[in-house]
Amino acid sequence: MSRVVGLAGEEKTSDKVILTIRRVIAYLVLAILVVMSIIPFYFLIMDATRSNSQIQRGMSWVPGDYALKNLKMVFSQKTYVSFGNVLQALKNSLIVSGLTAILSIYFSALTAYAIHVYEFKLKKAIHYFIIIVMLVPTQASIIGFYRFMIDLDLINTYVPLIVPSIAAPAIYFFMKQYMTSALPLDIVEAARIDGSNEFRTFNRIILPIMKPALAVQAIFTFVSSWNNYFLPLLILNDKEKMTVPVILLYMRTASPDQIDLGRNGMYILIAIAPVIVVYLALSKFIIRGIALGSVKG
Numbered sequence: 001m002s003r004v005v006g007l008a009g010e011e012k013t014s015d016k017v018i019l020t021i022r023r024v025i026a027y028l029v030l031a032i033l034v035v036m037s038i039i040p041f042y043f044l045i046m047d048a049t050r051s052n053s054q055i056q057r058g059m060s061w062v063p064g065d066y067a068l069k070n071l072k073m074v075f076s077q078k079t080y081v082s083f084g085n086v087l088q089a090l091k092n093s094l095i096v097s098g099l100t101a102i103l104s105i106y107f108s109a110l111t112a113y114a115i116h117v118y119e120f121k122l123k124k125a126i127h128y129f130i131i132i133v134m135l136v137p138t139q140a141s142i143i144g145f146y147r148f149m150i151d152l153d154l155i156n157t158y159v160p161l162i163v164p165s166i167a168a169p170a171i172y173f174f175m176k177q178y179m180t181s182a183l184p185l186d187i188v189e190a191a192r193i194d195g196s197n198e199f200r201t202f203n204r205i206i207l208p209i210m211k212p213a214l215a216v217q218a219i220f221t222f223v224s225s226w227n228n229y230f231l232p233l234l235i236l237n238d239k240e241k242m243t244v245p246v247i248l249l250y251m252r253t254a255s256p257d258q259i260d261l262g263r264n265g266m267y268i269l270i271a272i273a274p275v276i277v278v279y280l281a282l283s284k285f286i287i288r289g290i291a292l293g294s295v296k297g
Contacts, residue, residue, distance in 0.1 A: 003199035004201060055261040070266035085240060086247065086267065093243040096161050096232075097225040101218045104168040105175075108217070109210060112175035113202055117188055118156035127176070134169035146234060156237045165225070171217050172177075178213040222278050244271045 042067040047055050050064035074086055110213050115127055149160045183206065208216065229245030248271060251264050 001073075011032075039109055044265055044269060046271045047261060050265075051262050052260045055265070064262075066262055067266070070262045073260065073263045074267050075271065079131040088240055089242055089244050089247045090270070090274070092158075092241060093226055093245075096158055096243060097222050097274075099162045100165040101222040104165045104221050105163065105169050105214050105217045107166045108171035109175045109207065109214065110166045110202060111172050112179055113206055116176060116179045116183065117149075117185065120236075130169045130172055133167075134173060134280045142231075144232070149235065155235060156241065157235075158241070160235050161225075161231060165221075168221070171221065174217060175210070175213060178210060182213075183209060215282040219282055223275055226275055 027256070043059055046060055046063055048070055049067040050060065051066045051069075054060070054064055054066070111130075115123060145160070145164075149155055154160050187205060187209075188201060196205070220248055226243075227245060229249055230245070232243045232246050233249065234247065248267060251259075251267060
């Protein structure tokens with residue numbers, strides 16, 4: 001009997017050792033991945049503090065003394081004339097990306113709610129149609145879209161950059177899957193019994209339940225819209241209306257006498273700051289959703 005107990009104890013000890021080794025390996029892999037992810041940002045910060053000639057000589061792990069000069073150069077009158085107003089570009093990108101994120105996640109969640117809650121004949125057909133639309137690349141329809149915007153006289157406006165974002169099949173699909181796993185229909189039925197109308201139920205009950213999903217898609221949508229330069233480059237002609245990626249593209253493709261790598265690094269650092277702020281502001285909802293798990297009815 002004691003021998004059996006001893007063997008069982010040895011097996012438990014062996015399992016603990018194996019589990020510890022697995023954890024150590026997992027933490028080491030994660031640490032390596034974190035370092036690999038941080039290194040490019042570290043060198044970006046270093047380049048933002050160095051002069052153009054210093055950057056051309058090679059990478060450096062030590063910051064330079066040109067941070068303030070590069071910052072002044074980014075917001076200088078020369079930069080305004082050559083590439084456009086940097087502050088105005090940041091404001092433009094915030095407007096476009098913010099409205100895109102808000103409209104896309106709200107109406108995608110509303111569409112997913114309607115298909116998830118209601119029963120009607122074409123329910124499955126509409127669902128699969130939206131999925132098929134998700135598979136069509138944007139570039140495949142860009143010529144027709146551009147000609148349509150010309151006919152509507154919407155070129156050089158923000159309407160083509162914001163309004164089409166309401167139809168976001170990928171966000172709809174994510175919201176639909178989240179509702180299927182985390183939204184019991186009993187909650188909707190209880191709200192109806194209490195006399196709540198559909199829009200009140202959606203805005204006051206469903207949206208708070210879906211905060212983790214909304215936060216995830218808000219981050220992805222905001223970042224995607226913030227980094228998008230193809231459509232703004234095609235639609236916008238006025239420098240005062242251009243977004244951050246377009247201004248950065250002009251800086252990177254400028255003539256050799258206008259290129260300044262230190263200034264460009266500082267501009268990129270300023271450009272990614274709003275994205276980091278949005279992520280930090282919404283990440284708590286993601287972590288809360290992971291910790292609490294799905295809503296159970």
